[in-house]
Amino acid sequence: MEARQIRRNVWRALRAGGSGHMGGSCSAADVLAALYFHRMRIRPNEPEWPQRDRFVLSKGHANAALGAALAQAGFIEDAVLDRFYHLESPFGMHPDIKMDGIEMCTGALGHGLAVAIGMALGARMQNQDFHTFVMMGDGEIQEGSVWEAALAGAHFRLDNLTAIIDYNKIQQSASVQEVMSLEPLAEKWRAFGWHTIEIDGHNMAQVVDALEAAPQPHKPTALIAHTVKGKGVSFAEGSYLWHNNMVTEEVYQRAMAELNA
């Protein structure tokens, strides 16, 4: 339910902005819904609550989906979604820490995992029990800095950290396989010392179970969520063209007709 609403709100935001990163926003919608409406310990009316669980959207270009989740959860006004890309809006293509509910400015790829490790270490040093989640794109993990951080997460034995990879198999130019293949991906994370789980990122029961499972002691968790780029709207699914595209009123109406069916 919430995931479908996130997708509707993604299209709504992109209509307001005239364009946007639909594909990666909609592939992430189910995991975001599971985090914000089932798993994370949050207080939307107290966004700076020190004990809150942290979420870093390292694949910052999916900010339309994060903004949708934050609006649905009550961190921000619903009307903010209609100001996507607008002058002086807090809601742009990438997360900005100045907006309630946003933990870090992201979007330059390959930054979020290190930041999340810092949050997890900060929790440990201050004897706080909050959990830190970070979501990366599959193309994103072509950045070398991700692997610096992957080493560190395991080295520091951060069982208060979960890295989610939104594995939708398509990046800006073409398929991940064509651009720079990642396979065998789960084996890579395991070899780096992470407790690694693979799930269907659109099967809510699987997503929730994986997020709510107790962490393996002294190991960070890597959750590889197999997803479909542009999930929810037939003409956008599985196409690199919808990584980032124009959204006209006509396209918006066609998409909403499918999402409301």
Next chain:
Amino acid sequence: MNAPAVSSAAWRDRAANQTRLAFGQALLEIGARETRAVVLSADTQDLVGIRGFIERYRERFVEVGIAEQNAIGIAAGMATTGMRPYVCAYAPFIAARSMEQVRNDIAYARQRVVIGAAASGISLGVAGGTHHALEDLALMRSLPNMTVICPADADETYQATLATLDIDGPVYLRLGGRMEDTPVNDAGAPFRLGRASQLRAGNDLAIIACGALVDAALRAADSLRQEGIAARVLNMHTIKPLDRDAILAAAHETRGIVTAEEHHLTGGLGGAVAELIAIEKPTRMRMIGMPDEFAGIGPTGKLRAKYGMSAEAIVAACRQLVSHR
């Protein structure tokens, strides 16, 4: 304020007149004053001399390995939780390789992360151009929210490091290498962020210097004094925010300004001064620094002389400035 946790005799002895080691010593004091202070190393424990901190505050020390991007990202994440990270790093690597993390994760996101950047300028002279940091001031001062400090001696470094506790945003603290820096300030002289300290009075011209070249500026001024030229010397330890008042006063009250720094002539202290006076009070100027080329290999002192970052070069620039009416 409580009595310092570390005696001045003890830290001065261990700092051995090196700014990089004075930073490491100041961290020990910061560890005592601020329970949220955490020190990160990128395999740089001895570079800034933090084994004392590690021994005393093991639980507030993080070794991230040879991974500068990771160091800045982790520091930024820690800062969001209320910790006060101090990143110990090599200037040539932290300013260049992790520039994007510095820009986005700590400057744009305005996190209270302090970078102690040792081995700046051509202090690693023999290591060659891959290990020189002659563009770091230009990079760092171009970032909004960033405070940029380039102390001239160990005492100033110590005071400046303590001063970072009160700075609400990221800080780049530029530190030297193994060469001793001659003390240019009176021991215990207060460090005032963003306020240049005037080390010599004079109204014929002004030498505005930072870091290792402050000592050269003083020697130049003393030499010029014997020729009857009274040079004002300003130690511009804070590159950003720049002390506009002191620079404009020099522009109004003297016949010209000579800047001196161990940095490319593009975008550093000289550039910052020129940007200001070009608009506010056009003034004759000369700039001492590294020309637009990569420095060769060699001992730091000899490289400084070769590329004109010396008292002699400052004297020559000053003479030229006063002789042109």
